[in-house]
Amino acid sequence: MGNPVGVPEQVSALQERLRARMAAVRRKIAVVSGKGGVGKSFCAANLACLLSDLDVGVLDADLDGPCISRFLGNEPEGAGAAARGRLRLASVERFLDGEDNALVWKASPEAAPVWGGPLRQSMTRELLADTEWGSLDLLIIDMPPSADQLRTIAQLLPDLDGLILVTTPAQVARGVVSRTVTLADALGLRIIGLLENMAYLICPECHKDLPVHGGGPEGASQQDFILPIAARIPIDTNVEQSCREGAPFVIRFPESPAAVQLRAAARALRRFLDLDSNHQGGTP
Amino acid sequence: MKFLCEQCEKSLECTSTGNPSSPLKARYQCPGCGWSIQFITNPGEDRFVRSMGIRIGGKDGDSVPFESFHANLAGNAGAEGAGDAADPTWTEEAEARLNRAPEFIREVARRATESFARRRGIERITVDVVDETRNTLEGGFDR
Numbered sequence: 001m002g003n004p005v006g007v008p009e010q011v012s013a014l015q016e017r018l019r020a021r022m023a024a025v026r027r028k029i030a031v032v033s034g035k036g037g038v039g040k041s042f043c044a045a046n047l048a049c050l051l052s053d054l055d056v057g058v059l060d061a062d063l064d065g066p067c068i069s070r071f072l073g074n075e076p077e078g079a080g081a082a083a084r085g086r087l088r089l090a091s092v093e094r095f096l097d098g099e100d101n102a103l104v105w106k107a108s109p110e111a112a113p114v115w116g117g118p119l120r121q122s123m124t125r126e127l128l129a130d131t132e133w134g135s136l137d138l139l140i141i142d143m144p145p146s147a148d149q150l151r152t153i154a155q156l157l158p159d160l161d162g163l164i165l166v167t168t169p170a171q172v173a174r175g176v177v178s179r180t181v182t183l184a185d186a187l188g189l190r191i192i193g194l195l196e197n198m199a200y201l202i203c204p205e206c207h208k209d210l211p212v213h214g215g216g217p218e219g220a221s222q223q224d225f226i227l228p229i230a231a232r233i234p235i236d237t238n239v240e241q242s243c244r245e246g247a248p249f250v251i252r253f254p255e256s257p258a259a260v261q262l263r264a265a266a267r268a269l270r271r272f273l274d275l276d277s278n279h280q281g282g283t284p
Numbered sequence: 285m286k287f288l289c290e291q292c293e294k295s296l297e298c299t300s301t302g303n304p305s306s307p308l309k310a311r312y313q314c315p316g317c318g319w320s321i322q323f324i325t326n327p328g329e330d331r332f333v334r335s336m337g338i339r340i341g342g343k344d345g346d347s348v349p350f351e352s353f354h355a356n357l358a359g360n361a362g363a364e365g366a367g368d369a370a371d372p373t374w375t376e377e378a379e380a381r382l383n384r385a386p387e388f389i390r391e392v393a394r395r396a397t398e399s400f401a402r403r404r405g406i407e408r409i410t411v412d413v414v415d416e417t418r419n420t421l422e423g424g425f426d427r
Contacts, residue, residue: 007338010337010338010339014337095353104358105356106358114332115331116335119335121336122336126349126352127350
């Protein structure tokens with residue numbers, strides 16, 4: 001019968017494993033929206049790249065639709081975190097063989113509504129706790145569209161430094177993001193930034209801004225956004241090209257208006273989280 | 285969990301547990317009179333507890349990193365049973381029929397047809413199979 005340990009001890013051990021791993025992570029933020037397809041992974045990946053002179057970890061918390069590695073130009077490889085320079089990535093993709101595969105459980109799906117939720121929470125916890133992040137200045141968590149996972153992250157990481165919301169100007173996206181703001185407030189999570197992605201299209205002919213999803217706050221200054229981290233990121237057709245070439249967008253097209261906006265957001269994030277202080281320089 | 289022998293007023297002792305795979309069996313015995321009971325857990329409840337990262341029957345070894353992934357993910361072949369059959373092959377005519385579809389839908393149409401063929405044990409996709417797939421999908425869920 002071995003040496004059995006009771007449930008309370010097992011729960012404590014799991015919590016301690018996570019706490020010990022996260023003790024070496026100075027700042028933690030989550031990139032959220034509540035709505036799919038607004039560009040969370042694109043924004044999270046490019047912010048991570050722009051801060052990769054620091055020790056930055058990226059957790060793709062989207063268990064069903066992981067894709068941040070495409071934006072990082074980082075092919076899935078091996079188990080655990082793939083060190084790419086000083087950027088470390090953890091994703092469920094490491095457990096899936098090929099792009100077409102999905103989370104499919106061994107067990108019969110009949111009772112999945114009962115055990116599926118706790119299992120997903122366990123997997124998210126393990127991605128956080130079992131990945132060998134090393135010492136990090138910042139951990140960026142790219143959240144899935146489901147708002148439910150926000151509860152999981154709030155529970156797992158009570159010292160989360162804040163949320164960066166990603167939306168588009170489309171009314172339907174703003175509506176859902178507004179619900180996420182309400183949920184974040186209920187969970188005691190602080191919203192530190194808003195990125196309006198796909199905010200406008202720059203006409204290739206006349207170079208005017210075309211508000212494809214509706215109007216935006218033209219002429220608004222950084223102070224007008226109230227939140228410390230804010231940017232309006234235009235649609236850029238080169239995003240797809242950078243993914244195909246396996247290069248992060250901000251590295252491949254650094255002078256594009258979208259990259260300029262992302263750089264401003266990264267600078268604001270660096271300042272707000274005071275990322276440069278106490279940074280000793282980690283191991284590459 | 286504790287059990288009491290009403291006759292002896294002593295706590296029953298756990299004397300054995302079965303294989304800690306679902307369903308778990310455990311035997312409790314009174315140290316006074318030797319009376320014993322066994323209980324068997326419900327498989328659904330077992331799975332629920334395991335899904336939280338708890339090992340039923342206790343942990344008697346070091347934790348395995350990413351244990352939930354290793355213990356719960358099916359093989360990479362996809363859904364249960366879906367990967368059992370070999371991928372069906374396409375005839376040239378069927379490929380040509382597929383290529384008549386608009387480019388944006390072609391890949392999904394290909395996979396839907398292959399899935400249809402696998403479910404029916406069809407190894408070679410002909411134009412008829414493509415059309416049958418289409419007709420079935422058009423027919424809705426009652427077909």
